[in-house]
Amino acid sequence: MLGPSEIRSLAAALSIRPTKQWGQNFVHDPNTVRRIVKDAAVPSSQTVLEVGPGLGSLTLALLAAGHPVVAVEIDPVLAEQLPKTVRTHAPSHADSLAVVHADAMRLGREDLPRGIDEPAAIVANLPYNVAVPVILHLLAELPSVRSVLVMVQAEVADRLAAPPGSRTYGVPSAKAAFFGSVKRAGSVGRNVFWPAPNVDSGLVRMTRYDVAPWSIDEDHKRRVFAVIDAAFSQRRKTLRSALAGWAGSAANAETILRSAGIEPSERGEKLGVADFVRIAEAQTVVENPPSESG
Template sequence: MVTPLLGPAEIRRLAAALGVAPTKRLGQNFVHDANTVRRIAAAAELTADDVVVEVGPGLGSLTLALLPLTRHVYAVELDAALATALPGTVTEFAGAEAAARLTVRHLDALRLTADDLLDAGEPTALVANLPYNVAVPVVLRLLAELPSLRRGLVMVQKEVADRMVAGPGSKVYGVPSVKLAWHAEARSAGRVPPNVFWPVPNVDSGLVAFTRREPPPGADRRAVFAVVDAAFAQRRKMLRAALAGWAGGSGAAVAVLERAGVPPTARGEELTVVEFTAIAAARQRAG
């Protein structure tokens, strides 16, 4: 049996019944196009053994598409009304068996920990339509807090998607690019037009797929991310100047960069995550 998905009429009926109006504060844009939802679920390449984390399920459009494909879905929802209503929506459209494989957490995803997701096994995948204003922090938080996550597919603002998948030398390569690359290999998985959402946003969305990999050896995440933040805080400057505050002076920055094998005249936008890690490691070795 194919689970029916939510169309424009169902979305508006559910929202009206709950007295819910999408808010910019929570970054709410509900997907009402079933074909788009199926496309996202298929692009996630899930298996029947996967335990999925979905952040911001809203009225349940994507949730209904994910449940038939997976072992369990953890839906993390900040809006209390939406969190309360989601199990009933799943029961109505997909039945009690599907609802039994759904766990709803009324939480801020930026405060989520592994202890919040213990009911049905460790999560293995993240699939979500993320609020534009917190998309990158949410992805990085979950990758750091949930080591069992092996892969994911997220829908974000197209501009944010471009930054997440950018490589060294790109004009949009920056902090999100490097920090995501430390955790995972990311790639673009397509574009999503505004007209599949209610309300219609004034920007396109993009799909970003990622697969976790081992981080570069030599330094821990906090140390590497401190270098990244310092380098891009003054991205137009050469690293010998941009890292002066972080290293304790321009001379100290030059010494660290030379030990790491990175030219002091380089700029952050030219470096790979491996090179940022080498810089952090060189400073740690120097004590």
Template sequence: MSGGGPELLSAAHIRDLAEGLGVRPTKQWGQNFVIDPNTIRRIVGLAELRGDEHVLEVGPGLGSLTLGLLDEAAKVTAVEIDPALAGQLPETVALMRPQRTEALRVVPEDALRVEPEALRWEDDGPEVLVANLPYNVAVPVVLQLLQVLPSLRKGLVMVQEEVADRLCAGPGSKIYGVPSVKAAWDTRMRKAGVVGKKVFWPEPRISSGLVRFDRVEPASQAVTRQEVFAVIDAAFAQRRKTLRAALAVFAGSGARAEQMLRTAGVDPQARGETLDVGAYTRIAEARRQLPEDTA
């Protein structure tokens, strides 16, 4: 083993486990397994676990990160969509961390469809999300879990580097978009590092990014997350249009859209990519004030 500390899965371990299961990483489930123990140690370190927390891992795969998390967390709930991998994970932990088998619970489900109650451990909801997320569903998974798990306080996720940049982008940036604004609703996100391609099997086409997030108070108490997200979706559906034009259908007409925007203190000629989440909450609040009979 390298880097000191308890043994983690090496490239040889990963390939042997996969061969034994007859598993080949699939694009369908966005599987890229981490084969470098030092990368696992880096991820766990950046997650800044206290030792008494309930950690949620999505897409544990063959267990590289799971072992590292079990060394630092009180307990780990792992959500795995692949039945073969979900079945193997407890066996890998029993072999490599026999003293920690009771600290792992595997939920063999799709993270986008799993019921929040299935992620609770007795009366304890997950407090931290740490995951190497499948590239094809990374943003929906993060936003879904933040919505359904109010217990989540912080997290560290590894995603495609472009996705990491989008999640952390600010207004006015070329890559600022729907994920950027929605993530800012109740979290503060920052890029915590880059992970090269060679630490994965199979090797992805581009590098990965590490995103650290901390939960903050929602941007507004006066409107719901759903109301604000509906405005965001409408504004970015026609990105090159002014907000007055982009929100015309959403508001009922161009005139209503302009009235709504002016009530919110937003320039109707502005474009969606220039607004922060606070502006979107004001637009959602203003929409509530629109009279039903306005033309």
């Protein structure tokens, strides 16, 4: 494991100065990374995708637990260094690591390394500034991923796991719930990072639906997400008003909502993801009614 002294020494040797641009806050507490790996509960030997491995603390813990790791790193210096760090600290696991130098927001299934099983889980200390879009992108792109355990800003963790009707429920909550169940999985203090962030962190667990209640193809996801974005773009307005631009007019929005079995006077913050799915499906039916035969 990499403790505080190892982290600082390695960063100094590489002339690494953590940047806000890439949201770099390196975990230096061995107990924290062991806890994350344990709480992730990924079956042994299953491949884990790690986004933003940084200097390698969590990577080493995942490898020690018997997981092949696909590490996606945007920083070219860190991407080049990670295999060397593993060869130094865990030489017996060096062949179980594959590093992809890429932006996780652009990663597709075709970018995964050959010769290693597709990832069954995502376990990561995610950069705070891109955490939500990265999670949503990877869940859409990698159907092999069945579970997620990520460390994010505490406020983001609250939003992702918020239920309908709560104060923090919004776009991230509804979009994450499109793929599966989402729960808070604990808190993480600031002192386990270097440099220490100005905010607290939290763990979020996501479990993909075994059988999705709705289609999750790209076109369907795009239509449902458009409804969610519109519903929360004017949070205090009724759905009839908030969806007017999306539907073409307030009258069209009301027709679609009633077709979906939802009161036009309701507000988006009260709806679950299943409701947004019904609205998207109702739009398709209302705008493309079946032709009459005969």
